[in-house]
Amino acid sequence: MLSRSLCSPVVALLTLLGGCTQYREVPPQTAEGQACVQQCNQTQRACERQEDESYQGFKVIYDSQNQGYQNCLHATEDPNLKTLCPKPTAIDGPDYRICAEVYKNCFVKCGGRYEKVE
Secondary structure, three states: OOEOOOOOOOHHHHHHHOOOOEEEEOOOOOOOHHHHHHHHHHHHHHHHHHHHHHHHHHHHHHHHHHHHHHHHHHHHOHHHOOOOOOOOOOOOOOHHHHHHHHHHHHHOOOOOEEEOOO
């Protein structure tokens, strides 16, 4: 059985105060349910690949913006003009949270359940 942590940004404060509740996946017992969970896994991997591809696209844009910013900074010695250089838009890494939520919902619809680990 797999153990998954069901933490969210909303409970980040609680994590700091005492930890996050842990849950254990209890897979369905039927062959149909197990096949269904395999489909959930495939859907989750496809979602994560899509997130990775999206991130790579944003990274290309960021790298281009950053190169323009660096070129602008090096093009002038005047500190006042350097402040006019457009800074690149910061990006975060891939966000897999939606993929995890889709998987969890799918897992339960397949007959699986989550049990709180005491």
